[in-house]
Amino acid sequence: MIIELKKFGTTLISRQTGREAFSALQPFLKDVKEKETVEVNFGGVLTFSPSWGDEFLTPLLNIYGERLILRNTSNLSVQATLDILEKTMKTKQRKIYWCQCSRNISKHIKRGSSSVDTKKVCPECGGRIFEEDAKNHFNLYLKRNPKRSE
């Protein structure tokens, strides 16, 4: 799946608009297959900031981990933002949520809730939910412009 960021605007700077963009993306994320990569294309973006990026990229990284790939990141504000987001991710305890059947269901859990009720069941399969530190599962770094596999 390829996400063209310029379709959300060319000046991406506030938390509110970042959050809204992530919400707007939700229906499309349902179609992402289990091993499919999610590519975020920064081509055409003029200005990018950590506030917008934190609301949009951090949850994507928590859901897709190493399957999240960033392309066309040469813009200076994109580079600077990705640097600070990586730094922040390493210092913060990001949580991901697993269902009993070992599926990452973080995208179904509302962000910002400090205490998720892990006694609740998975909205997809009805299995129990477990909470874990994201760093136990992913390398918390943003994969930038990797070479495409043939």
Next chain:
Amino acid sequence: MELKEFYTTKELADLLGISRVAVFNRIKNGDIKAQKMGRNFVIFKKDIGDTDVFLSNLFKIAKDWTISHKEFPDQFYCQNSGVFQARVTKMGELMVKNKEAKYLFSLLTSIAGEIGNNSYDHNLGQWPDTPGIFFGYDLNKKQIVLADRGVGILKTLKRVRPGLTNHQQALRVAFTEIISGRQPEARGNGLKYVRDVIAKNSINLIFQTGDAKLILKGGGANLDIRIVKENIHGCLALITY
């Protein structure tokens, strides 16, 4: 050691966050009173009083607003973040076409956006008097000015760091630690980002909250925090490049 009673042009340029050429131009125009010492100019401290008045009209307008609630033209007022977003986007578009700002435009727009949005995010529902911010820019003078009459950084960070006692401490924490006054939300990287960008680029920042003033010079990560005589309400920022 005896304290010097004057600044060299280089020292004054660093202090104001502007170039030496800009200082020379202001000396030539008579805006700054200077005396020749050998081949160079020096500026006596007694002659300059408040250095801020030399910075720009925009900065002075914003500062007067934060200190004494003096009115300013509507064109600089952004009542809500939607208006601010639109005006920052416009500034970015103008910078792309401006040869002086072309290279840094994305970073300048981005850090102005972070500082401005911080004002809204941390004062939402708590503006003491006037909601919204002052946002002005002058591409010819290569400067961007932002200001708010919000609660200020000390009061915001005290919610999560009750041990903070003065504006200087709060300003240092805000620019160095990943901490947010809106916990448990995962925030707090905006001003660290601003510092990182300035450390790697030729962009300068003067940032004041309460009676603490921070000077960040382009290309360096050193935090120069001083106490100043005027105590402002909220925050006041001048970005030059």
